[in-house]
Amino acid sequence: MTPESAELRIENGADYIESLRGRKLNVFLFGERIDEPVDHPIIRPSINAVAETYDLAAAEPELATAVSSLTGERVNRFLHITESADDVVAQNRMQRKLGQLTGTCFQRCVGMDAVNSLFTVTHHIDADRGTTYHDRFREFLTGVQRQNLVLGGAMTDVKGDRSKGPAEQADPDLFVHVVERREDGVVIRGAKAHQTGCINSHWILVMPTLRLTEADRDYAVVVAIPVDAEGLTYIYGRQSCDTRAMEGGAGIDVGNATYSGQEAMLIIDDVFVPWERVFMDGEVNFAAELVERFTTYHRRSYVCKTGVGDVLIGAAALIADYNGVERASHIRDKLVEMTHLNETIYGAGMAASHESVETPAGNFEPDPMLANVCKHNVTRFPYEIGRLAQDLAGGLVTTLPSEMDWNHPELGPLLDKYLQGREGVPTEDRMRVLRLIENMTMGRNAVGYLTESMHGAGSPQAQRIQIARVMDVEAKKGFAKRLAGIEDDA
Amino acid sequence: MTPESAELRIENGADYIESLRGRKLNVFLFGERIDEPVDHPIIRPSINAVAETYDLAAAEPELATAVSSLTGERVNRFLHITESADDVVAQNRMQRKLGQLTGTCFQRCVGMDAVNSLFTVTHHIDADRGTTYHDRFREFLTGVQRQNLVLGGAMTDVKGDRSKGPAEQADPDLFVHVVERREDGVVIRGAKAHQTGCINSHWILVMPTLRLTEADRDYAVVVAIPVDAEGLTYIYGRQSCDTRAMEGGAGIDVGNATYSGQEAMLIIDDVFVPWERVFMDGEVNFAAELVERFTTYHRRSYVCKTGVGDVLIGAAALIADYNGVERASHIRDKLVEMTHLNETIYGAGMAASHESVETPAGNFEPDPMLANVCKHNVTRFPYEIGRLAQDLAGGLVTTLPSEMDWNHPELGPLLDKYLQGREGVPTEDRMRVLRLIENMTMGRNAVGYLTESMHGAGSPQAQRIQIARVMDVEAKKGFAKRLAGIEDDA
């Protein structure tokens, strides 16, 4: 059933998973076409993580849903246009909870932050240019809310030579652009890198990735396309330890057998989009605004990593407990340090959300300084938390024999005997928590907890540029001048 | 005019300064009794800083005042009992602003945080023990609000041997305690160390400093005493570079000629307190609660340091500008780093305040985890911001000749010639900003920006203990177990 079939209405995680079956997608993994991603052991955990966002909405509607002004009904918070600062804060609470539940990236924040920033930007373009993007966008979003679909956001172009802009590249396709304008719509081409959860979505919002100049007019394009649109190809990104999911067994070696993130490359080969799903076309001046508004939401969305951090802190405490050393002062102290760093991220993110202000379009947007500060800490602290988790884990976290050894009739008992920790703790439990720590610090979910923390929503330097922009150094100089007794000549 | 004379009603900074004249205080500085502290060049800047809290209330009432339920009138926010999370947040905004205006400690946060925590704790004691402390306290506070006085909080005992409790000390007076109970009140004795702004206050709330045991019954005492009560002695703490204020001149060498903090030792030598100003007497179980509630408020009050940080960042940007290097990429990058650290503190503090919850007494109290995280970052980041400020300042920040050399008829022109920076910048301005940076990183206001950031509201280890208490490691272990596939036996 395609997202365009209006009968589709997803109620929970199981519905959602079912909705992904039978789609005709060009998905490739390890050089092979995957007919039914939902059944593939490497892909399925990423789908489970998204499914959790539906089940949480059912279980805790206050947390994970909101009443939408568009539909008048309760909708999944990931699709909701924020109508108050509390709505923005509630996103952070929901994100932390889902991080705790999945221990990985649940993939829906890009879409959530994209709809909110597009809500404002389309409104702004219309006000400035007399276009009708905002109404088109509201209509589109209303439908998505009604059907309760997953909406992905595709921003990061593959970029080619980073020292050149879109129109300057040797190959014009290195940034997504309009290659044809027809009466009924536009045709776009290009590719988007590291697309979080794209295959698990129903719709994708394609957006420009950076500030554009007049020369880049064809690159200033925002559209919504269904995931199964003709011309789309998805190439699955390979992740550390991904093939362990194909080894079967009791799921010990995978560390986190149920959940994972998803990153794929999306190739857009002349995809047609009807005008009603085009939300920007050529308004180059608004590309930077869109990126800035989007990243303001998205950089404080990385509060999700504090939920993942909670899991890793818990795992570290657990292995210390299993090793019999939880009461040692240096162990306690490291758990406190991990928590302090984790909550420091949370603090900046929550403050950004609490300090949200209303935009001219009527939705609420976080504080840009604090949002960038939040994300900038996310590019540092999870690595340190991960380092401390490995410290508490002990060397076994990377030298543990495999699950197959554990299942071997002669080796199993030997391992059981020699991998004992504190009395009363089953050796298998000790192995399981060690594998979880491996999973989160070097294995599959380290991709989400570490590398995505570094580069998602913009690499560290992007935040520094933004902090420099909003830090108002002139006001600060003024404070200093006044106290130093320097006459202000300004 | 004593605070007890009900006619006193302070309207602004000038009134406030006037209110301090003519009091009979036992104040000592450098071994001499100071008859009129308000006229002493070392003390006056600390009074100016407090005066700023009055002037801000007049200039920006939305920011620095609130309508009190106790009086029904608009009162200074430093005396206000928080009636919403927004009230708690507003404290942080006011604190940052005052940090920007004074570049130092303005001394009124202890009192503000003390009244809020006592408001709750007296309510709790009454509920539990049938006492009437809460009403007494409301009455007392109502009067203070009406008169618009400065209320200090005296918590930190001198403590003696840190490995022993109050009742175990060789000398029982090393913690403040009740030495006599009369029909009309109690008599207390002891000493409080590093009392911020005590001499600049009208009233002081004396409180216990740590968790007490049954043996410590006489130490479980909370009272309000007027600053000019008989039996009180104040010994001024000496601060780095304090005597520069006595050198006269154009105020270059002092760095910040107008404002400073104040720390003094308060010796309580058998001071009588009538029952109506006793708010705890012997309820040892509530000492820890009071300390915890107080520090929850007070640890996020250190957001004030982000205002001071703004000044220092501005000063660093200014000297870079004067040196002709403001555009160098490494200079820009250091200013960004300083700002990032400063805003990280702000984020945790603001989040703590926004997340305030109502207490049974009806006032609002910040989130304890985030409050502790805020303060813990304050024990680290100002030192790093200070280090970076010294980096940008160049070595001259500590090798600059004195203001007297600058005023010398022959040396002055030589210095003017040889201390030129970028063309068009007066050499005196360059000297002034260097002295401001010295003031904030090594001089008088480094006491407030650095050492007080370390120890005020509790030393680093105190926050770590509190973080450990509220981090709920068992819940985190639960998250890890679920994802690792470990059966929960709890």
Place this chain on the structure above:
Amino acid sequence: MTPESAELRIENGADYIESLRGRKLNVFLFGERIDEPVDHPIIRPSINAVAETYDLAAAEPELATAVSSLTGERVNRFLHITESADDVVAQNRMQRKLGQLTGTCFQRCVGMDAVNSLFTVTHHIDADRGTTYHDRFREFLTGVQRQNLVLGGAMTDVKGDRSKGPAEQADPDLFVHVVERREDGVVIRGAKAHQTGCINSHWILVMPTLRLTEADRDYAVVVAIPVDAEGLTYIYGRQSCDTRAMEGGAGIDVGNATYSGQEAMLIIDDVFVPWERVFMDGEVNFAAELVERFTTYHRRSYVCKTGVGDVLIGAAALIADYNGVERASHIRDKLVEMTHLNETIYGAGMAASHESVETPAGNFEPDPMLANVCKHNVTRFPYEIGRLAQDLAGGLVTTLPSEMDWNHPELGPLLDKYLQGREGVPTEDRMRVLRLIENMTMGRNAVGYLTESMHGAGSPQAQRIQIARVMDVEAKKGFAKRLAGIEDDA
């Protein structure tokens, strides 16, 4: 050919690899017995790394060999007893070079450091107890030098409940111990965890892992056993991404196709050792000395990681170059920071070696403070260097499609088009360097570069304990007292 056959004499890497064939070892990997480890795609890279130590000796004899007093001939430096501080320093130079050549752990340092510490300790035991361990040990080592074999060191017991000593464990076998003393030798039992390169060795020196008490007499045992001794079982530790080595292809996805480390669990099930290979038996007082001397050597051996760091810094510079951003100031600055941290490690290690002093046995031993400081920095800086490498790499380091996609007839050209970086750089080269960075920060060699840096030669807390022991705080107090004008009552 077993190590005991005196005809064996290894001349180079090829000889060495050949020497491993045809041995009867109980090696298990993924629950299967591996008959010929040398031919297994997962194991072979670890053997190649060791082979490099032979080839370097041939190529640069000044660096990687030394003339031994035992044999009078030039021997591989990994088997050499240090005869001067220069000899100790030369170890560090060789280690850095091998790190640069292999990008991973080359596994021979434990053996090198074990022979040097045993050389001293056996000498000390003999002097104290009248035993003849030292001569036995010299004779054994002379043979090993002549044959030019690989000598491993087995120290880390599996330890069970970390809060209990060997004799207190529920199962006495959780630390290796003597279970029988016969006329001709001893029988030992137990298991050693994370044994670096054990399968690639010819002999293993079994040693106690911690300070022992009188109750632990049977645990105070040092012996040499051949790797193919009856009763030994090796269970290969599984490493992040290990199975990629089995996928075949052009070796892109493995990142470093040629080299890897090796960690296995060694189970000792009643292995007999003749007296001539017993170098400690029951002298519990010397266990701590052995551990301390060994870790003094071994903690500065982690200078090897600076060679690995050189590779990672080079890889980060390469990807920046391929992305077209190598000249950006923040990129340059991060490369400088990575180098600064890397050289800081090198500094402490080299200083420790240069400051070596002669032991009573005549060999030279590094400075314990600086050796511990070196290793302690190794538990921190490689993680930060790895974080910065991921920063420079960009998100593609963890979202890159697989080598199989690259080889696919239709996907390959698409990837070639869309994964272009700077003009003139082959896309495959860009993929290769990204996979190398993945390999070193999350993949197989991250085990050696990160987790082994944390726990090898003792976890961070072990260094802190040792630093506390040698920091001579009393002398430092004396300096302070003198300057503060405090009379010294000592």
Place this chain on the structure above:
Amino acid sequence: MTPESAELRIENGADYIESLRGRKLNVFLFGERIDEPVDHPIIRPSINAVAETYDLAAAEPELATAVSSLTGERVNRFLHITESADDVVAQNRMQRKLGQLTGTCFQRCVGMDAVNSLFTVTHHIDADRGTTYHDRFREFLTGVQRQNLVLGGAMTDVKGDRSKGPAEQADPDLFVHVVERREDGVVIRGAKAHQTGCINSHWILVMPTLRLTEADRDYAVVVAIPVDAEGLTYIYGRQSCDTRAMEGGAGIDVGNATYSGQEAMLIIDDVFVPWERVFMDGEVNFAAELVERFTTYHRRSYVCKTGVGDVLIGAAALIADYNGVERASHIRDKLVEMTHLNETIYGAGMAASHESVETPAGNFEPDPMLANVCKHNVTRFPYEIGRLAQDLAGGLVTTLPSEMDWNHPELGPLLDKYLQGREGVPTEDRMRVLRLIENMTMGRNAVGYLTESMHGAGSPQAQRIQIARVMDVEAKKGFAKRLAGIEDDA
């Protein structure tokens, strides 16, 4: 007696102090001319610190003297041309010892490092240009060694607009330059900022401060001038808390009553220098080489700060002891961290010295990478060590009443009562160690321990530039390419 009078021969500290009497120097402090600096309470401690370098030479000749090839006699190590790597290492040992003895900057390293770098550079100029600077310099130095004088080095110009070179400045005098060339010598003009110990020297070596271009020919000048040369003016730099030395008393409040550093501005107003003391004149290409060679020596000379660090660690341990908490695990742990950081500095410095190589002139020069790494850590770690010292000190370090209060007949006993720490510790001792910590972290010697650590021998960015120069990123790229399987096209 002037340094030119050949009869002068200094044997010890007392002689040295005597040698400073009766000189006609233009020294200004606080706008007043100081006739006899040796008797001024603010200046004297800086002279005592230099005197300690003489007394150490007498007490420990192996450490602090060496046999000079120039004189054939034993000379003070500060005047010695290094003749081996051991000589370079011995400088570091001596520096650490003097740091421990004085707790501050003893001011002679600049001269020591200047003579060694000039020894090489004059040799190089002569070889290249056929000049005779090297012989002139040897002769000059021989005389200085015979008389055993203090030789200062004046490098840092006042620099004006940092974005412009010497010849581009609005005022040509902002860098020292030749204003006249006569038959018998040159006349120079300009000013040098923050001149360490200049007033306490006998001779000053004036050198250029940065890379010069052809346009800067008159700035490429190196000369030796006697400290009492006509035309020199010294303006004393003011330091945090400097006037406490004038308060008299028992020296409690000064923290370190005996020793301090010295920084002054040196104004050179048309000073004539005869040719025999000119060691460079116009050879612009060698200015950069001189700076680079000088900083290579001087950046690892900052090992002196580890001696000062030892004092501060000792002081922190002492106050913890006096407070009764030395055994608390977090206290112990902070002392370990301080030590670890301190020894990390030492490691890099010592490694740089041990790795010294012979120059074409025959003296030995440290490794430039490690020397820069040493200094770069010095710009970071002392600030962190200082922060931790303040943590252990408690708030009293900045709120302690003054020594005058302690001496007051009524306040003294009150303070004695209330500032008690652990039983048996005199309150005065507790005050003394607190004042020492204040002195080193905010007071007078914080100038040397912190700010000079930041900027002396070049600010942080100077080291980063130098590290970038010597890090050989191309070799590192080569290592990465080889392991990634990338063909090297170079």
